[in-house]
Amino acid sequence: MRERQGPPEGGQGQVSYAIAGILGQVGCVTLLLIGAALGLGLWLDHQFNTRPIFTLLFMLGSVPLAIYAMTRIVLTGMSRIQGGQTSDGQERSGERDDDA
Numbered sequence: 001m002r003e004r005q006g007p008p009e010g011g012q013g014q015v016s017y018a019i020a021g022i023l024g025q026v027g028c029v030t031l032l033l034i035g036a037a038l039g040l041g042l043w044l045d046h047q048f049n050t051r052p053i054f055t056l057l058f059m060l061g062s063v064p065l066a067i068y069a070m071t072r073i074v075l076t077g078m079s080r081i082q083g084g085q086t087s088d089g090q091e092r093s094g095e096r097d098d099d100a
Contacts, residue, residue: 015081018077018080018081019077019081021077022073022074022077022078025073025077026069026070026073026074029066029069029070029073030066030069030070033062033065033066033069034059034062034066036062037058037059037061037062038055038058038059040054040058041054041055041056041057041058041059042054042055044058
């Protein structure tokens, strides 16, 4: 019979949770951007009686914006995981000991 494996131990488990958090942020921001573009486009089309024009423009415009946001979130998150830095680029105190 196999033993049941638990979550990864030590630092690897923390890294896994951090990556899951980054992916969650990416998903939420993408959903928010595309939802806002859709809502704004539909509202403007309704206001100006131009049914698909604004919706299509905003949806197409939200794609590069979402890709940029995804890239920034992932790069920032991965640099924090790898380097142990805060959002302003300062090294966290007590987490890295370069003297030893």
